Every structure is written in structure tokens, then in C-alpha cells.
Amino acid sequence: MSDLFSFALGASTRNTAGDILDTWYPLPLKEPQGAVAEAAQRIGNQDRAGPGEATLAADALEAGGQPIAASAYRMLAELDQPLTAVLLEADEDIASAPQAYLKLHLLSHRLALPNTLNLNGIFEHLPTVAWTSQGPVDPSAVPARLVAARAAGEHLTVYAVDKFPRMTDYVIPSGVRIADSSRVRLGAYVGDGTTVMHEGQINFNAGALGPNMVEGRISQGVVLGSHSDLGGSASTMGTLSGGGEIVISIGEQCLVGANAGCGIPLGDRCTIEAGLYITAGTVVQVLDESSTVVRTVKARDLAGQNDMLFIRHSQTGKVQCRTNRRAIELNVRLHAHN
Amino acid sequence: MSDLFSFALGASTRNTAGDILDTWYPLPLKEPQGAVAEAAQRIGNQDRAGPGEATLAADALEAGGQPIAASAYRMLAELDQPLTAVLLEADEDIASAPQAYLKLHLLSHRLALPNTLNLNGIFEHLPTVAWTSQGPVDPSAVPARLVAARAAGEHLTVYAVDKFPRMTDYVIPSGVRIADSSRVRLGAYVGDGTTVMHEGQINFNAGALGPNMVEGRISQGVVLGSHSDLGGSASTMGTLSGGGEIVISIGEQCLVGANAGCGIPLGDRCTIEAGLYITAGTVVQVLDESSTVVRTVKARDLAGQNDMLFIRHSQTGKVQCRTNRRAIELNVRLHAHN
């Protein structure tokens, strides 16, 4: 275990006042060891690093048996621009835009799982940027850019005005398909074998462990377990948007149906039928395997249980949880919760 | 009060036949006064205005104590292209594409609220345009452009084929965040402090007064009051899409939950729970503060009331309106409606 938490060298865009709008790190390092850690410490935090620093890091990586990482740093050495070096000794509160970008990169490079990084300060330190066809631009500079583009017979398109850019302009993780990358923020964790369809959306510090089919919205803090599907327009409640203190997670082999919603953590092998929204406060009738009503509880009392099938009975309007199996065990646990 | 309704000078794109595809106005003027109004009248309506006209307007604005507006017109003076001048003496029916663009700009520059402008004729006068990485293109010219781009080793991307462009390529209002600008049309009113998330959408002549969190769809004609949230995929019924004659508005401090829908105007401090769609014809059981059923009405009879909480009871299937407070007053009003 290294003493260092993370190090990276990248390229930043600045506004005319010199403030950093974004930083792209081709390959951030998590807990670098040995000679790589020494090189990182020698480089330290710098606003205006250059080819020398990039080469120093590349050489250490190559000597340490990491040729792919080394080549990423050699690419930077060839970039004729001042580089941004960030060294995080520990996972402390975010204190600058480059630090925020480094943590977002760690998530999207799958070097850290959602909810495992200290993201305090991220909103304060990420500037709001106009993400354009000419790259990151200070929003106040857009009108002048529009004139300049028209004067040159060109066209400036503003894809977003936001604190977070799309992930794919910074990181394309292996083995993924993303049908509309404007919906996946940098800082999303997109696991190997995952397809994000046009209606899928993944916030920063949220993700799918892979393989998954994501056609709904994964809110900040929410994690989807392996082999689970999130149907079209399905909603997961985030802590930022009304989900309160409970962090929602969805286990393995679950299916949240199209236009459904989930406001409680689900265990494994759970299903919410298409069109049904389960909030923490939804009153749910629990049925065992023989369709006998076991008890009636609030959905929050079922948080994290496995093998649940949620439906709204189409002739009585009752929201029901039918246990796929192990109903008795579930029942026992329910009693234990009270 | 000036005699003029609006004036603006802008840059247009034309197809090969010379028809205008779009007009961008860096800063339209609403009800210009004094010397600015005189300059506007002197310039009048022109297809091929030039630096002289732009400078005339800029000088008048500067003399009138509007240096920021003046600088926008000076930018145009430096643009070596024929300019489009539009003078609207009154808010009459739209008679040309530049007039349509001017009214859309007035809305997005927050110089006019939704539903306050005469937009008759807008669909007839807005051409359908291919919005591309090379700017506005006549759809029939796209194949030749695709060949030319491939021949040059470049790539043409067609973002949309529509009458309305995205707002952010024309206007970025202050204090907003828009996560995916392809979903906010020019003509949207996006109030200060508003965040439009990836799933948010705002049509022309519609908007959020700000500050707001918009994660759902604001249909044409719909206005969201201050401090109200529209949850992910939440729907508001527009007059163009089945909402009929009622213009939907949502008051202040409301919450329309994720995957919910609203087909009636809401007053202040109203909530529709996640996943529930209230249409004008939904039969609703009204409960007072002590959970006593007060009466059963169609949702349209509750239009515009304050302090309503709409849920679908999860064990009876009944759609209910629970009055947060002032239940008696509400009850009285209900009787009055009958």
C-alpha cells in the first residue's frame, strides 16, 4: 500500500482569465507504488508542467512494467502545452477543479467504485462551462465566439452548459456501448459489457458494475449490480433529488421495468414491473410463494431483500411484493425488523 | 412606453435559393426608447444591412447608457456579412422567418414571458432546417454536403431536422445549467438559477421562471413557477399535444415527481407523487387534513388550487388529493365551483 492516493498529469483548458475550465488526464494513477510514486512526488502539484515531467512519469511506469500507462504519459510529452500535475496524498476534500476532474476520471477509469471517494467540494470547485464544438468555453465568452464562427463561415454548437462534461470526451472504458453519450457524465462508472441505450443516463458517482443493459436513469450515488437491467425511462431515486438519506443500490440479476421507479435499495433477483414506482413510503402487501398474504409493510422495510417481485395488482390496485422464493426467511427477517 | 414593440439586427444563414434558414440576434431590443427607437426606425426592415446600421444602433445604445447592448451591436459591425434588420412596430402575426426568430429570441433572452407574445404564423414561417456541424443547411442539400465532407476527409453531423434550433447556439441566459442542450429549443424561457438535467426538455414558448430543477418535459405553453421541481421524465400536457384548451401552469414550490404527469394547472406548494399521472378527467377523492373524505371530483375541478398532494393509494388504488393545509377553504371553493 502506497502512501499516495492518486497522481495524474493532464491537459487543461483555460478561460481568458487563466482559470481552468477542464482537465483531461489520459491515464490517472491510483495508489502508485515504488519508483512511480517517487516520480509522482518529485513532480508534485504543478500548473505548468512540461514534457520533462511527462517523460519522468513515463520512464518510471515503463521501468515498473506498465508500458501501456507509460505510452499515455509519452503522448502528453509530445503535447506542446503546459500540463497540469495533481498529486493527492490522501482522499481529502476537493480543493480545485483539477482535483475534481481527477476524481471523476478515477471513477470512469474504473479505478474507484461509486460512493468510495471523498467528493466534498466538487460542486464548489467545478466551474460551469459551455461545452462546445470548439471545446470548453467560458459561458460569458460564447457570444463573441458565435460572431467569430459566423465570420469564419463556421458554426459553433453548444452541446451543454454544465459543470460536468460527457464522459466519452475524456474516457471510453473498455467493452461498453453508449448510444447517446451526452447522457453519461464524466464520473460515471460504466462496467465492462454494459450497454447504455439512448434513454439511459448515468450521473457522476453512479454506475453499473457490468454487464448491464441501462435504458433508464442511474442517479448520483446509485449502483446497479451485475446482470441487472434498468428498463426504458426507469427511475432510481438519488440522494440529490429527493431520495433522502437512503443510498439506493440495485443488486444482481434484477429487472426494473420500463417506466418503473425504485426508491429503496434492492437485493438480488428482484423485479419491479413495468410502470410501477416504488418509493420508500409505498405500502406493500407481502405474499409468500403460495400467494398467501404474509403482512403489509412500507417498502422501506423491504430494503435490500432478495427475490422480490413488485407489482400493482391490475384488478385491486394493491401494490404487492411476491417473493420469488425463500419467502419464509424473508418473513422472519421482516419480523426481526420490527 | 415606446411606440415600437421590438427591433433587432442579426446574421442570417441562407440556402442556395437565398431563402433565410435562421437568424441569430446577439441582443434583440424590446420596446426601445428615445434615440434608440429613432435609430431602429431609421434602420427599419432590411435584408442586407451592414456595418453602418450596426454602428448606428450601437452609438444610440451607448449614448442611451446601455454599453453592454452597444457592444453586441458593435460585434455585428465587424461581421463582414449582410445583416438582417427586423423592426416590429407592434406584436402582430409572424410574417417571415426573421420575425419568428426575433420572437423566439425575446423569449430566451427573458424579454418576454411564455404566452405573452403573438406567435400566430410561426409554424408556417419557420423553415425545416438540417441543423448540422456546419451550421443550418437546407435538408435537400445534405447529400451533396455529405459527399463534400467525405471528400475533404471531414465529417458532417446532422444534429436535428427541425423548425426550431437548440437555444444555446443562439442564447445562453445567465445563471443556468443545461446538461443536454439538444433538448431545449430556442424560444424556451429558462429562468435564473435553473438547472435542466439530461432528461429535462423545454419547448418554445414554455419555461421555468427560476430557480428550478427541470428533469422532465415542459410542453409548449407550460410555465413552471419559482422553486418548483419537475422530476425525471415527468410530463406536462401541452396544448399542442392533447392537453386541449387548458393552458397548464405549475405554481411555486411544487414537486411533480419522477415519471409523474400533470394535465391540470397547479397552484403553489402542490405535489404529485412519483409515477402518478393526473389528467383533467382523473376522478380524485379529496381528503382534508384529518384524512376525512371531503368529496370526489374530477381533477379539472381542482385546477389552480394550492397545497394539494396527489397520490394513488397503494392498497386501494384510489387517486387521492390530500390537502396539505387550508382544507376547509379548499372545500368551500370546491362547492363554489359547482
Place this chain on the structure above:
Amino acid sequence: MSDLFSFALGASTRNTAGDILDTWYPLPLKEPQGAVAEAAQRIGNQDRAGPGEATLAADALEAGGQPIAASAYRMLAELDQPLTAVLLEADEDIASAPQAYLKLHLLSHRLALPNTLNLNGIFEHLPTVAWTSQGPVDPSAVPARLVAARAAGEHLTVYAVDKFPRMTDYVIPSGVRIADSSRVRLGAYVGDGTTVMHEGQINFNAGALGPNMVEGRISQGVVLGSHSDLGGSASTMGTLSGGGEIVISIGEQCLVGANAGCGIPLGDRCTIEAGLYITAGTVVQVLDESSTVVRTVKARDLAGQNDMLFIRHSQTGKVQCRTNRRAIELNVRLHAHN
């Protein structure tokens, strides 16, 4: 009837290994006849066709009285690049990327309806591509491109990482509006007079016969009949995403409401109210014109019927099918199904 199924000449993009990433065909030919078929057979399948082949096809088309098609092939003759020629004698399994692209083009050019082409092998033969502002790029080459773009003071945007590109970069069918083209895949069939709003989405081998208003998701294999509307975020179940073996289609003059869903084929003049999701297994109470309960069935037993109105009763929670008219006939058919 020709012996040939299809022929096209187009321009391909390749990765550095020479593998084809995409092929754009300005105008594919379906069942070419006479001299055009002869020219197609003379050209055959080629990786590196040139102006000679394009001119040969153009001349045959012109002689055959197809001047517009001829001009599309003449455009290709002027493109100084090796061209891809694909000749399909019959509609056999897809065996290459250019063949897959040809079939997708046939659908989007409205030369074939969804579910009429043999698409076996399409997923195996379509490569996953990074769709960027510089055109199609091998995902593994993106980091080097990002560096090169930053070095040149430019910006590379990655719109998607997917097997399917957006349709509008290849085909813009006549008479359509598409508010956000990132949501309509090549291979979509978009009928004349159709508007696809921002929330609309159309997969490959799926579509709307036109005219239609599409504000929801048309899944793979689903077809929307003329004069039908799909409301905002409305879901149609596809065979790829849980709909099982039933191919969903929606007849003419139907309305699937906002946030609603459809998991059965609908006949003509059917409505599903906003917010209601009908799956094949939903138990439905069928009412005749006089509101008398006729019987209770699973929705799959109503598949393909006309004149149905589906609602969830807002005071009992019962999902009901109210027959707009011809209730007796419907009733008879229902009995016949059992």
C-alpha cells in the same frame, strides 16, 4: 421482378487495420431491373471500386429513366476514394459490415418495411464504433485522437460508442422532422409527415409509417401505423428487451399516452391512457359500450383488436378496456379466442 435483391455503391471509413467501420450509400437500389441490374452485376462486390464503376451505374440509371438516382452515383464518381460495392443476389444472412449497412440504408430509405428483411448476423458484423466529430473512429484510437486534437487547438467530441450510427448522418427521408437525431438509429423507418420529438426514439428495424407524432420509444421490431401518436416517454416492448416472442405493432389512429406503455399489438383506433402500462399479462376487465363488464381477460387475449380504450379506473384501481364501438363483435371474438 429482378433476380437481384439489392445493389449499392458507397463510401466506407476504415480503421488503421483496414477494417470497415461504416459505409454510406447515397442511394441504394432495391431489386434493380434491366440495364441497371446488368451494370450492378458487372460491378459486383468490390472493396476498392472507383469512378468507373460509379459512372457505369449512373449511366445505366440515367438510361433507365432514373435521373435523380443517377446523380447520386455521379456524386460518388467525383469522390476521390476507393468505393465499396455490395451486390446482394438474395436477402440472405448478413456476412459483412457493408452488407449490414446496406440493409439499414434500405430501411431508412423506405425501400423496405421493418420486419421484412433478413437481419440475421447484424450484431456480429457491425463493429462498435466511436462516432465522433471527426467521423467514425475505432474506440481504441480515441485517446490518441484526443491528444492530437488538443495539440491542434481543436476538440474531439464523441457522440456515441455504438454499433449503430444516427440515421440523419446517412439518410434524411423526405417530409420528416427529428428534434434530436441522436435518438434515431440508422435502420429506422420514418414515414413521410412524421415528427420525432426530443423524447422520441426509433431503433433500427422499427418505425412509423407516417404521418405520426413520435414522442416515445419505438423498440426494435415495432411499427406504428399511420395517424397514430406515441406520447412522451411512452414505451413499446421490443423483442430484444423483454417483450418475448410477440412482435408489437400499433395500428392506425391510435394514441399511446404520455408515460404509458404497450406490451401487446394494438389494432386501429386504440388508446392507452397517459401513465398506464399494459403488459401481455395485465389482467383487464372488458366493458362494452354501455359500461357493462363483459369479461375479464389477460391483455394478450386482446392483441390486435380495434377500438379499445385502456384505462386504470382512478377509484378502484382496476385496469379496464372500454370498447369505443363494436363491443359485441369484440365480445364474440373474445369468446372465439377461448
